[in-house]
Amino acid sequence: MRRARLQGRIWRVDGFRAALWLLAGLLLSGPLANGACAGDVRIAVAANFTQAAREIGAAFQAATGNRPIFSFGSTGQLYAQITQDAPFEVFLAADQARPRKAVENGLALGDSRFTYATGKITLFSKMRDLVAGEATLRDGRFTRLAIANPDTAPYGAAAVAAIKALGLYQALKPKIVQGNNIAQTYQFVATGNAELGFVALSQVIDKAGGSRWAVPEHLYRPIAQDAVLTRRGADSETARAFLVFLRGPEARAVKEKYGYGAGD
Amino acid sequence: MLEVTELWPPIRLTLELAAITTVLLLLLGTPIAWWLARSTARWKEVVAAVVALPLVLPPTVLGFYLLIALGPDGPGGWIAGLFGGRSLAFTFEGLVIGSVFYSMPFVVQPIRNAFEAFGDRPLEVAATLRAAPWDSFWTVAVPLARPGFVTGAVLGFAHTVGEFGVVLMIGGNIPGETKVLSVAIFEHVETLRWAEAHILAGGLLVFAFAVILTMMLLQRRMARLEP
Structure with a gap:
């Protein structure tokens, strides 16, 4: 008897969850109805x-x-x-x-x-004095370097190519964090979770402040x-x-x- | 082509993350569940709602706040600073913190329900037999609530194994540190390595089914064992 009541209660949370899903579904059906039409x-x-x-x-x-x-x-x-x-x-x-x-x-x-x-890649940091050319990468005085996933994002592959051209891949590898795409990579740098990262020039060209290094084109092939x-x-x-x-x-x-x- | 040895590190990492998260959640969740079950405070349902938030919020909301909170300007950065780091994002510890929040309702709710289910009577009886509150908690409440603990632990573990959005946002895809199973599957699919994706995804499917089935059978058995 007591057990049956307990079991009922354990599963009640799922009934509550189902109700929330239903509510979410109702709220979402608005935007979905607004689909693409001819000319889109x-x-x-x-x-x-x-x-x-x-x-x-x-x-x-x-x-x-x-x-x-x-x-x-x-x-x-x-x-x-x-x-x-x-x-x-x-x-x-x-x-x-x-x-x-x-x-x-x-x-x-x-x-x-x-x-x-x-496209071109840029080494970018939110901090004013951090990035000063390839010496910054050689010194390695940072904990996290963000790049895009080189397997899925060409800007990540370009970043890896540049790091390898400098002969620093093995040294920097433990510090690399990967964004799923170049937008997430920039977000890692913009939130300061990574001190610096290889982003697309287009992402930071209109941003004032921070420090940056336009990666020279002999280190990677412009994309x-x-x-x-x-x-x-x-x-x-x-x-x-x-x-x-x-x-x-x-x-x-x-x-x-x-x-x-x-x-x- | 197919590197089976590459499949193992994300699995091990995921199991470690889920195990640590589950232990922490049992430690943290039990007093919360106890308080929610026994307290007469009016605003306790407010606390209950806060605990239940991850049921409703998309993982991106949690991931977004965590990314800021774990970062150099948040409390996570401060904690990381004590150990010479500057951010808890992209660390295993950061994932544990995220998972504790994310899986909290799945542990607290069943334990709370179990504490509520046996009512005041057993504890009153214990008190008349001069059991101290601490005593009766361990010798009366916890044994009576055992099914709730089992359900909470299993759900918390399984839900952490299935976590994806939060990890994607705060993990940084580091092999052996933050590249868990779900993220590895995502990457395999994206890079069209579908043989690997099939193995891992199929494995998770079997795992999820086994967890749910085991839990249902356990509950039935426990229901039958006690009068």
């Missing part, structure tokens, strides 16, 4: 290009009336989603390898692929970033129009503002 274009964007994509997207919407809907993530993450038929019509990667692979696997249209930007029209976007006029817009003068101005090379 769904675009997967590598995290380093977040700010630039937002500005280019706003200009595109002002010029054409079509609304771009962005999803930001690491290039690897977005690519994995595209292999599983994610609803993206355009893929703005942070490398050339994934768009090429998407074309090879029939997930994207080969003739649509082009380099929309070339050529390719755009491609996915199979999902093959029949979308808006998606094609966005890719044209991405090569145009307005987009070029935004890219320059964020420190990107203009690409093809």
Whole structure:
């Protein structure tokens, strides 16, 4: 008798939880009903290009009336989603390898692929006097160095390439922490949890203060970033129009503002 | 291709994290559950609600606050400073702190329910037999609440094993330190190493099923053992 009551109570917490889920579901059904409609274009964007994509997207919407809907993530993450038929019509990667692979696997249209930007990495710290060139890395007077996951994020791979070119990989390895993408990497540095980190130039170009080192280009290969029209976007006029817009003068101005090379 | 030896460190790390978290939660959660069960304070449900918050909040909320709290400007940074560090983020200790918050309701709630279930009577009887409160807690309350402790420990352990969002936000993906099972699976999926992902994910699936089944069978047995 007593046991039965106890059991009932143990499971009551789950009934309470179910009720909360129901409430959450009701609250969420609002935004979900507000889905995409004709004239919208769904675009997967590598995290380093977040700010630039937002500005280019706003200009595109002002010029054409079509609304771009962005999803930001690491290039690897977005690519994995595209292999599983994610609803993206355009893929703005942070490398050339994934768009090429998407074309090879029939997930994207080969003739649509082009380099929309070339990105650079910067060693950045929120602290004013910390970063003073490669000597900072050699001295190693810090506890945590943030980079993006080199397996999924090309900016992380570029950071590893630069560290290896300096011959410091073994020495710095115990201090490295990885962000899931370059946006999280910057967040680690911005919150001060890591004293410094390799971030995208575009992320810090408009930030005053801190200390930084523009990693010289003989230490890594500036990151050529390719755009491609996915199979999902093959029949979308808006998606094609966005890719044209991405090569145009307005987009070029935004890219320059964020420190990107203009690409093809 | 498939490196089986690479699969083991995240599993070991996850089991360590879950074991330490469970022990800490039993130590911390028992007095909280006791107070929630016995206190007549009006605002005790406010405390109960705070403990239950992780049931409702997305792990990103907890992860966001933890990232700040563990950092150099928060209490975590201060604690890390005592040991020569500057942040508890990206450390195993940081994950333990996050997991304790995250899994707290799963331990406190069953223990509280168990304490409440036997009512005042056994403790009153113990008191008339001149048992000191401390005595009757250990010799009467804890044995009577045993099913609650078992349920709480099992749920707390299992929930910590399944933790993902918080770890992703405060972990920094360091092998052997913060790269737990769920994060390793996430990375395998992202990098299209699906053979590894399948092994680990399938293993977790079996584990979760075994935990839930064991708990249900245990509860049934305990219900049958006592009148």
